[in-house]
Amino acid sequence: MSAHRLSRRIAHVLDLRPEADAVEYDGRWSSWAQLGDAARRVAELTTRYGGDTPQVGILLRNRPPQLAALLGVLLAGGTVVVINPSRGDDRTRADIADLALPVLIGDRDDLDALVTPAPTTTLLCLRTLAEDAVVDVAARGAVPQPRPGVAVRMLTSGTTGPPKRIDLTYDMLAHSVVGSEPAEPRHGIAIVNAPLVHIGGVFRVLQCVAEARSFALLERFELRAWADAVRRHRPRAVSLVPAALRTVLHSDLTRADLSSIRAVTSGTAPLSADDADAFTEKFGIPVLTSYAATEFGGGVAGWTLADHQRHWRAKRGSVGRASGGARLRVVDEDGTPLGPDEPGLLEVIPGQLGPGAGWLRTTDLARIDADGFLWILGRADQAIIRGGFKVMPDDVRTALEAHPAVRGATVIGRPDERLGETPVAMVELRDGATAEADELTGFLRARLARYEVPTEIAIVGAIPRTPSGKADLGAVRRFFATAPVDHG
Structure with missing residues (x-):
């Protein structure tokens, strides 16, 4: 197994209380032992067919077998190459052909529909956590360029153009999700409805695993299924992208339905202050917006509950203050730093990149006030x-x-x-x-x-x-x- 800190934490948690419930999917619970056994089988197979630091493509869906595959590749110290099976068949087939990876993992329907068998790619078909993978061994192995230290090659959203892949290192992800080592599984059940093909889903799953927290895995956000999970599991915090938050806001759900929730976090896209206030007025729950990007390996700014209680009325519309050790500044087109409340281009040094990292120029227009609160004013390139x-x-x-x-x-x-x-x-x-x-x-x-x-x-x-x-x-x-x- 890998010596990476993230890999060691995953291995530790899988063995912490093997018989305890780990993941609920479609009304059924799987234990940490079931998840761990499947992950270790994947780790062994990917190393056998992909080498010591394998690059492994996973056709990721929010389902337990693909979750086990993600954890398995990370246990092996390999690189998960995220492939979105819902991007459109032709684009996905072309993507897979261009990648030419030594190992590709997916469920049977996705592999049959999207993968043209290649003599250089071993296919691992995962059906359930309990069953061994069905292996279609390549005649000869592919030899992709090694990416030492890269945990996930994440596909960006492709909001403004063709999606591109961003390398997220083990160190970046460990900085974001690995805290003090748990001695016991955490109380409370989280809800994961963000897709695993997006950094929000990967981050949320790894955060739950690193904390030894059980979670309900939803294949996608669907109002009734999400509300049912909230009523049954009574989480104290949930995460909703703006489109999902507006769906909840304009539904017939009541305060009683969401009575356990103390805060909603929201990111990935702009959320208006009016929508945030309307949600709080209807449900009595503060909305904590944040600012993140795949390139940063996670969040760099956000609201805390304490800041929200103290500052929201005066700072409404802000996405909060720098978080996770990040540094923020606003510059003009020549790169000259600007003063408080002067609009310009946002530059970031994410805490996830560690000491010595330089400023990253974004395409976001922004301003930062004298108290360090950040407002995103729009995309300069849009x-x-x-x-x-x-x-x-x-x-x-x-x-x-x-x-x-x-x-x-x-x-x-x-x-x-x-x-x-x-x-x-x-x-x-x-x-x-x-x-x-x-x-x-x-x-x-x-x-x-x-x-x-x-x-x-x-x-x-x-x-x-x-x-x-x-x-x-x-x-x-x-x-x-x-x-x-x-x-x-």
Whole structure:
């Protein structure tokens, strides 16, 4: 087994109380022993067919066998190469072919549908925790470039363009999830509804395992299944991406349904202060927003409960203060640091990168006040320049989502021969709600400058989203590329 600190912690927890419940999935519990036995079988197989530090592709779904595979590769000190089986069959097949990995793990349906057998790739089919993997051994092994110290090659959300892979090291993940060593399993049951193909899901699972905390694993966020898990397991804290939080906010759930919850954390995409306040007003639960990125290996800023109680009224809309040892600053385009409340580009030194790391330039426009609270003002690379006027898509989206019929919205720039670009919006309505594009346009005219009002508003059944819950802007652009251009 690996000497990495994260690997040692996983091994320790799997042996801590083997007979205790570890993971609930689809109403059934699996013990730490069942999870550990499956993980160790995967560790042995991946080392046998992939070498001492194997790169292993996993077609990840939120299911116990794939969870065991993730832990198994980490026990072996290998690299988990995240493959999203829900990105579309053709793209996933091309991704797998380009990776040319020595070992590929998935369930039977995914392997049959998405993998063209290659003489260099050994396939491990996982059906349940209890059954041995069905192994299809390669005729000759692939020899990918070794990535020493890399725990997970994570696929980014691909919000603005093609997804890319980011290397998350063992040290980065250990910094985020490994605290003091537990002597006993933790009390309380967590709920994991973030997808394992996103860093939020990987982080949450590894955090639970590192703390020896049992958890309910949901295949995806679905309101009724999530609410049932909350009622049964009574967690004190839950995590909801903004789209899921708005679904809960506008549901028929009551304070009694969520009575155990003391705080909701929310990240991965912007959440308006109005939505956060509405959630708190309805359920009596504070919403603690945060700021993170796959490139950082986790969070770098967020609200604590103490900060929320003391500062939220004055700092509402902020994503909190630097966390986890991170350093934050705002600079101009030349890289010159700016003072408190001056807007510019955000730069970060994540605590996960350890001493000696340099400043990482983001594409986020931000400001930091004198007390260290961070506001994200929008993406610099998504600003729409309409006839010389700058339109920030998040400002338009926030205004649209203030309409009582709107569940969610996303805004992009569409090329325009005369104006350069104009904003266009895609809107998803709440269940049972009705609204016309003209009504929404009138609503915006009372709240936005004329140049900020979209030239087209498309009302759709569902906004296409990435696994992290962000709008898939590539799909949105393709949608509007087929629509007529309005020179408004």
